Amino acid sequence: MNIFSQGKEKPGLSQKEKAEVGRSTWNLLHAIARRYPDTPSKKEQKAVYDLFESLHILYPCKPCASSISAFKKSNLLRAQNRSSLIFSFCEFHNWINIKLNKPRIDCTAFTEAELNPGITHSHSKFISTIKTRIISIIHQIKSIL
Template sequence: MATNATDNGPTQIGATATAPVDGTAAEPPKKFPKGVVLGKDGKPCRSCTSFGAWASQAKATLKTNPDASSTAASTMASAASSSATTLPQRRTDCPADVEQLGRSTWTLLHSIAATYPPAPTPTEQNDLKLFMGLFAKLYPCWVCAEDFQQYIKKEEPKTGSRGEFGNWLCEAHNEVNRKLGKPTFDCSKWQERWRTGWKDGSCD
Protein backbone atom coordinates (compact mmCIF):
# COMPACT_ATOMS: atom_id res chain seq x y z
CA MET A 1 0.00 0.00 0.00
CA ALA A 2 2.78 2.33 -0.79
CA THR A 3 1.90 5.96 -1.17
CA ASN A 4 3.63 9.30 -1.35
CA ALA A 5 4.27 11.30 1.79
CA THR A 6 1.92 14.19 2.44
CA ASP A 7 3.07 17.69 3.31
CA ASN A 8 1.59 17.54 6.79
CA GLY A 9 3.21 15.62 9.64
CA PRO A 10 6.87 15.04 10.43
CA THR A 11 7.70 12.99 7.31
CA GLN A 12 10.86 14.08 5.57
CA ILE A 13 12.13 12.75 2.27
CA GLY A 14 15.76 13.54 1.47
CA ALA A 15 15.60 16.29 4.08
CA THR A 16 17.04 17.04 7.50
CA ALA A 17 15.88 15.79 10.86
CA THR A 18 13.67 18.07 12.95
CA ALA A 19 15.18 19.93 15.89
CA PRO A 20 13.91 19.48 19.47
CA VAL A 21 11.15 21.83 20.54
CA ASP A 22 11.74 21.52 24.29
CA GLY A 23 14.38 24.26 24.49
CA THR A 24 17.35 21.85 24.73
CA ALA A 25 20.40 22.39 22.56
CA ALA A 26 19.71 21.05 19.11
CA GLU A 27 22.16 18.70 17.43
CA PRO A 28 23.33 19.71 13.95
CA PRO A 29 20.59 18.81 11.43
CA LYS A 30 21.08 15.32 10.05
CA LYS A 31 20.67 14.86 6.30
CA PHE A 32 19.24 11.72 4.79
CA PRO A 33 19.45 10.48 1.20
CA LYS A 34 16.59 11.35 -1.13
CA GLY A 35 13.68 8.95 -0.69
CA VAL A 36 14.31 8.12 2.97
CA VAL A 37 11.13 8.67 4.96
CA LEU A 38 11.39 9.37 8.67
CA GLY A 39 9.20 7.70 11.25
CA LYS A 40 7.33 9.61 13.92
CA ASP A 41 10.36 9.11 16.18
CA GLY A 42 12.52 11.08 13.72
CA LYS A 43 14.51 8.01 12.64
CA PRO A 44 14.46 6.48 9.14
CA CYS A 45 11.42 4.24 8.69
CA ARG A 46 12.32 1.01 6.85
CA SER A 47 8.71 0.05 6.03
CA CYS A 48 8.08 3.56 4.62
CA THR A 49 11.23 3.62 2.45
CA SER A 50 12.22 1.80 -0.75
CA PHE A 51 15.15 -0.64 -0.66
CA GLY A 52 17.24 1.61 -2.93
CA ALA A 53 16.85 4.61 -0.61
CA TRP A 54 17.50 2.41 2.43
CA ALA A 55 20.71 1.13 0.82
CA SER A 56 21.80 4.73 0.20
CA GLN A 57 21.14 5.43 3.87
CA ALA A 58 23.38 2.52 4.87
CA LYS A 59 26.12 3.79 2.56
CA ALA A 60 25.88 7.30 4.07
CA THR A 61 26.06 5.80 7.57
CA LEU A 62 29.28 3.97 6.70
CA LYS A 63 30.83 7.16 5.32
CA THR A 64 30.14 9.14 8.49
CA ASN A 65 30.70 6.26 10.91
CA PRO A 66 33.28 3.72 9.68
CA ASP A 67 32.84 1.70 12.90
CA ALA A 68 29.31 0.81 11.78
CA SER A 69 30.74 -1.58 9.21
CA SER A 70 28.69 -4.64 10.14
CA THR A 71 28.22 -7.27 7.44
CA ALA A 72 24.63 -6.15 6.86
CA ALA A 73 25.54 -2.47 6.58
CA SER A 74 28.44 -3.26 4.24
CA THR A 75 26.16 -5.33 2.02
CA MET A 76 23.59 -2.52 1.87
CA ALA A 77 26.33 0.02 1.10
CA SER A 78 27.65 -2.16 -1.71
CA ALA A 79 24.14 -2.42 -3.14
CA ALA A 80 23.77 1.35 -3.00
CA SER A 81 26.99 1.89 -4.95
CA SER A 82 26.04 -0.53 -7.75
CA SER A 83 25.56 0.82 -11.25
CA ALA A 84 22.57 3.11 -11.78
CA THR A 85 21.51 0.89 -14.68
CA THR A 86 21.31 -2.21 -12.47
CA LEU A 87 18.94 -2.76 -9.60
CA PRO A 88 20.71 -3.34 -6.28
CA GLN A 89 20.87 -6.99 -5.22
CA ARG A 90 19.21 -7.82 -1.94
CA ARG A 91 18.65 -10.87 0.19
CA THR A 92 15.24 -12.48 0.03
CA ASP A 93 14.88 -12.67 3.82
CA CYS A 94 15.20 -8.96 4.68
CA PRO A 95 12.47 -6.87 6.33
CA ALA A 96 9.96 -5.64 3.75
CA ASP A 97 10.55 -2.23 2.19
CA VAL A 98 7.63 0.03 1.29
CA GLU A 99 7.24 -1.49 -2.20
CA GLN A 100 7.30 -5.14 -1.14
CA LEU A 101 4.97 -4.34 1.73
CA GLY A 102 2.55 -2.61 -0.64
CA ARG A 103 2.50 -5.46 -3.17
CA SER A 104 1.95 -8.08 -0.46
CA THR A 105 -0.79 -6.02 1.18
CA TRP A 106 -2.73 -5.48 -2.04
CA THR A 107 -2.49 -9.22 -2.76
CA LEU A 108 -3.99 -9.97 0.67
CA LEU A 109 -6.77 -7.37 0.40
CA HIS A 110 -7.82 -8.34 -3.12
CA SER A 111 -7.79 -12.02 -2.07
CA ILE A 112 -10.08 -11.15 0.85
CA ALA A 113 -12.41 -9.44 -1.62
CA ALA A 114 -12.31 -12.50 -3.89
CA THR A 115 -13.44 -14.81 -1.08
CA TYR A 116 -15.94 -12.41 0.51
CA PRO A 117 -19.51 -13.78 0.30
CA PRO A 118 -21.70 -12.68 -2.64
CA ALA A 119 -24.50 -12.02 -0.11
CA PRO A 120 -22.84 -11.33 3.26
CA THR A 121 -24.78 -11.26 6.51
CA PRO A 122 -24.99 -7.98 8.48
CA THR A 123 -22.37 -9.42 10.87
CA GLU A 124 -19.98 -10.21 8.01
CA GLN A 125 -20.45 -6.72 6.58
CA ASN A 126 -19.73 -5.16 9.96
CA ASP A 127 -16.68 -7.38 10.50
CA LEU A 128 -15.22 -6.27 7.17
CA LYS A 129 -15.79 -2.59 7.96
CA LEU A 130 -14.12 -3.04 11.34
CA PHE A 131 -11.21 -4.89 9.75
CA MET A 132 -10.62 -2.17 7.16
CA GLY A 133 -10.69 0.51 9.87
CA LEU A 134 -8.17 -1.36 12.03
CA PHE A 135 -6.03 -2.21 9.02
CA ALA A 136 -5.79 1.49 8.13
CA LYS A 137 -4.62 2.27 11.68
CA LEU A 138 -2.12 -0.59 12.04
CA TYR A 139 -0.47 -0.54 8.60
CA PRO A 140 3.32 -0.52 9.16
CA CYS A 141 4.10 2.44 6.86
CA TRP A 142 2.65 5.30 8.92
CA VAL A 143 2.54 7.73 6.00
CA CYS A 144 0.58 5.21 3.92
CA ALA A 145 -1.65 4.40 6.90
CA GLU A 146 -2.64 8.03 7.46
CA ASP A 147 -3.29 8.47 3.75
CA PHE A 148 -5.57 5.40 3.67
CA GLN A 149 -7.39 6.54 6.81
CA GLN A 150 -8.21 9.79 5.01
CA TYR A 151 -9.38 7.84 1.95
CA ILE A 152 -11.81 5.62 3.88
CA LYS A 153 -13.24 8.66 5.65
CA LYS A 154 -14.03 10.12 2.24
CA GLU A 155 -14.97 6.83 0.54
CA GLU A 156 -16.41 4.45 3.14
CA PRO A 157 -15.80 0.76 2.33
CA LYS A 158 -18.76 -0.78 0.50
CA THR A 159 -19.40 -4.18 2.00
CA GLY A 160 -22.89 -5.07 0.70
CA SER A 161 -21.63 -7.87 -1.57
CA ARG A 162 -18.48 -9.42 -3.02
CA GLY A 163 -18.84 -7.40 -6.22
CA GLU A 164 -19.44 -4.16 -4.35
CA PHE A 165 -16.43 -4.59 -2.06
CA GLY A 166 -14.17 -5.84 -4.86
CA ASN A 167 -14.96 -2.79 -6.99
CA TRP A 168 -14.52 -0.42 -4.03
CA LEU A 169 -11.11 -1.94 -3.25
CA CYS A 170 -10.04 -1.80 -6.89
CA GLU A 171 -10.90 1.92 -7.00
CA ALA A 172 -8.98 2.47 -3.74
CA HIS A 173 -5.95 0.71 -5.27
CA ASN A 174 -6.25 2.85 -8.40
CA GLU A 175 -6.31 6.00 -6.27
CA VAL A 176 -2.95 5.00 -4.77
CA ASN A 177 -1.60 4.12 -8.22
CA ARG A 178 -2.55 7.57 -9.51
CA LYS A 179 -0.71 9.24 -6.62
CA LEU A 180 2.37 7.17 -7.38
CA GLY A 181 2.19 7.81 -11.12
CA LYS A 182 1.48 4.13 -11.88
CA PRO A 183 -1.02 2.75 -14.42
CA THR A 184 -4.57 2.14 -13.18
CA PHE A 185 -6.41 -1.17 -13.51
CA ASP A 186 -9.68 -1.86 -15.34
CA CYS A 187 -11.94 -2.62 -12.37
CA SER A 188 -14.41 -4.52 -14.55
CA LYS A 189 -11.76 -7.27 -14.61
CA TRP A 190 -10.94 -7.45 -10.90
CA GLN A 191 -12.56 -10.88 -10.45
CA GLU A 192 -10.56 -12.34 -13.35
CA ARG A 193 -7.37 -10.97 -11.80
CA TRP A 194 -8.05 -12.05 -8.23
CA ARG A 195 -10.77 -14.74 -8.15
CA THR A 196 -11.51 -16.73 -11.30
CA GLY A 197 -8.35 -16.30 -13.37
CA TRP A 198 -8.16 -14.89 -16.91
CA LYS A 199 -10.71 -16.04 -19.47
CA ASP A 200 -7.99 -17.36 -21.78
CA GLY A 201 -7.20 -20.10 -19.24
CA SER A 202 -3.64 -18.89 -18.71
CA CYS A 203 -4.01 -19.21 -14.92
CA ASP A 204 -5.27 -22.82 -15.08
Protein backbone atom coordinates in the same frame (compact mmCIF):
# COMPACT_ATOMS: atom_id res chain seq x y z
CA MET B 1 -3.88 6.67 19.21
CA ASN B 2 -1.18 4.47 17.71
CA ILE B 3 -0.61 1.40 19.89
CA PHE B 4 3.12 1.62 19.18
CA SER B 5 3.37 5.18 20.48
CA GLN B 6 4.19 4.15 24.05
CA GLY B 7 7.65 2.86 23.16
CA LYS B 8 10.40 4.37 21.08
CA GLU B 9 9.10 4.99 17.57
CA LYS B 10 10.75 2.91 14.86
CA PRO B 11 12.41 4.63 11.92
CA GLY B 12 10.48 4.83 8.65
CA LEU B 13 10.43 1.98 6.19
CA SER B 14 13.00 1.79 3.43
CA GLN B 15 11.73 1.95 -0.16
CA LYS B 16 12.29 -1.81 -0.45
CA GLU B 17 10.28 -2.45 2.73
CA LYS B 18 7.47 -0.13 1.56
CA ALA B 19 7.27 -2.01 -1.74
CA GLU B 20 7.22 -5.37 0.03
CA VAL B 21 4.57 -4.31 2.56
CA GLY B 22 2.52 -2.71 -0.22
CA ARG B 23 2.57 -5.83 -2.42
CA SER B 24 1.69 -8.02 0.55
CA THR B 25 -1.18 -5.74 1.55
CA TRP B 26 -2.62 -5.73 -1.97
CA ASN B 27 -2.35 -9.52 -2.14
CA LEU B 28 -4.18 -9.80 1.19
CA LEU B 29 -6.93 -7.31 0.32
CA HIS B 30 -7.59 -8.81 -3.12
CA ALA B 31 -7.61 -12.36 -1.65
CA ILE B 32 -10.13 -11.27 1.00
CA ALA B 33 -12.34 -9.72 -1.68
CA ARG B 34 -12.17 -12.83 -3.91
CA ARG B 35 -13.38 -15.00 -1.02
CA TYR B 36 -15.89 -12.53 0.41
CA PRO B 37 -19.48 -13.85 0.44
CA ASP B 38 -21.99 -12.87 -2.23
CA THR B 39 -24.42 -12.13 0.60
CA PRO B 40 -22.31 -11.21 3.63
CA SER B 41 -23.72 -10.93 7.11
CA LYS B 42 -23.72 -7.59 8.93
CA LYS B 43 -20.82 -8.96 11.00
CA GLU B 44 -18.77 -9.69 7.85
CA GLN B 45 -19.55 -6.26 6.41
CA LYS B 46 -18.51 -4.61 9.67
CA ALA B 47 -15.30 -6.67 9.67
CA VAL B 48 -14.26 -5.04 6.37
CA TYR B 49 -14.61 -1.57 7.87
CA ASP B 50 -12.92 -2.73 11.08
CA LEU B 51 -10.02 -4.11 9.02
CA PHE B 52 -9.46 -0.67 7.49
CA GLU B 53 -9.71 0.94 10.91
CA SER B 54 -7.06 -1.47 12.24
CA LEU B 55 -4.80 -0.99 9.23
CA HIS B 56 -5.05 2.77 9.66
CA ILE B 57 -3.74 2.41 13.22
CA LEU B 58 -1.17 -0.37 12.74
CA TYR B 59 0.17 0.14 9.22
CA PRO B 60 3.95 0.64 9.36
CA CYS B 61 4.01 3.39 6.72
CA LYS B 62 2.46 6.65 8.02
CA PRO B 63 1.59 8.20 4.61
CA CYS B 64 0.08 4.85 3.59
CA ALA B 65 -1.90 4.66 6.84
CA SER B 66 -3.30 8.10 6.17
CA SER B 67 -4.43 6.97 2.69
CA ILE B 68 -6.06 3.91 4.24
CA SER B 69 -7.93 6.14 6.68
CA ALA B 70 -9.06 8.52 3.93
CA PHE B 71 -10.30 5.62 1.81
CA LYS B 72 -12.21 4.14 4.76
CA LYS B 73 -13.96 7.48 5.29
CA SER B 74 -14.77 7.90 1.59
CA ASN B 75 -17.84 6.59 -0.17
CA LEU B 76 -15.63 4.25 -2.20
CA LEU B 77 -15.37 1.49 0.41
CA ARG B 78 -18.35 -0.79 -0.21
CA ALA B 79 -18.86 -4.22 1.34
CA GLN B 80 -22.44 -5.11 0.35
CA ASN B 81 -21.32 -8.20 -1.60
CA ARG B 82 -18.29 -9.84 -3.24
CA SER B 83 -18.62 -7.85 -6.46
CA SER B 84 -18.81 -4.49 -4.67
CA LEU B 85 -15.82 -5.32 -2.46
CA ILE B 86 -13.67 -6.49 -5.39
CA PHE B 87 -14.53 -3.31 -7.29
CA SER B 88 -14.00 -1.16 -4.19
CA PHE B 89 -10.54 -2.59 -3.47
CA CYS B 90 -9.65 -2.14 -7.15
CA GLU B 91 -10.67 1.54 -6.93
CA PHE B 92 -8.56 1.90 -3.79
CA HIS B 93 -5.62 0.28 -5.58
CA ASN B 94 -6.08 2.72 -8.48
CA TRP B 95 -6.32 5.64 -6.04
CA ILE B 96 -2.93 4.68 -4.58
CA ASN B 97 -1.49 4.03 -8.05
CA ILE B 98 -2.44 7.58 -9.07
CA LYS B 99 -0.62 8.95 -6.00
CA LEU B 100 2.44 6.89 -6.96
CA ASN B 101 2.24 7.83 -10.66
CA LYS B 102 1.58 4.20 -11.56
CA PRO B 103 -0.90 3.09 -14.22
CA ARG B 104 -4.51 2.42 -13.30
CA ILE B 105 -6.43 -0.67 -14.28
CA ASP B 106 -9.97 -1.06 -15.54
CA CYS B 107 -11.90 -2.02 -12.39
CA THR B 108 -14.91 -3.30 -14.33
CA ALA B 109 -12.75 -5.76 -16.28
CA PHE B 110 -10.79 -6.62 -13.13
CA THR B 111 -13.98 -7.33 -11.16
CA GLU B 112 -15.36 -9.45 -13.99
CA ALA B 113 -12.15 -11.48 -14.15
CA GLU B 114 -12.05 -11.93 -10.35
CA LEU B 115 -15.68 -13.10 -10.25
CA ASN B 116 -15.15 -15.52 -13.15
CA PRO B 117 -11.54 -16.74 -12.89
CA GLY B 118 -12.06 -19.72 -15.20
CA ILE B 119 -13.51 -17.67 -18.04
CA THR B 120 -11.26 -15.84 -20.47
CA HIS B 121 -12.31 -12.24 -20.93
CA SER B 122 -10.13 -11.59 -23.93
CA HIS B 123 -11.88 -8.43 -25.17
CA SER B 124 -12.13 -6.68 -21.81
CA LYS B 125 -8.63 -7.85 -20.89
CA PHE B 126 -7.28 -6.50 -24.19
CA ILE B 127 -8.99 -3.13 -23.68
CA SER B 128 -7.77 -2.98 -20.07
CA THR B 129 -4.20 -3.80 -21.16
CA ILE B 130 -4.26 -1.10 -23.84
CA LYS B 131 -5.63 1.49 -21.38
CA THR B 132 -2.96 0.56 -18.84
CA ARG B 133 -0.19 0.90 -21.43
CA ILE B 134 -1.50 4.25 -22.64
CA ILE B 135 -1.69 5.60 -19.10
CA SER B 136 1.82 4.33 -18.40
CA ILE B 137 3.14 6.06 -21.53
CA ILE B 138 1.41 9.30 -20.54
CA HIS B 139 3.01 9.15 -17.08
CA GLN B 140 6.43 8.53 -18.65
CA ILE B 141 6.00 11.51 -20.98
CA LYS B 142 4.88 13.73 -18.08
CA SER B 143 7.94 12.73 -16.06
CA ILE B 144 10.23 13.69 -18.97
CA LEU B 145 8.58 17.09 -19.41
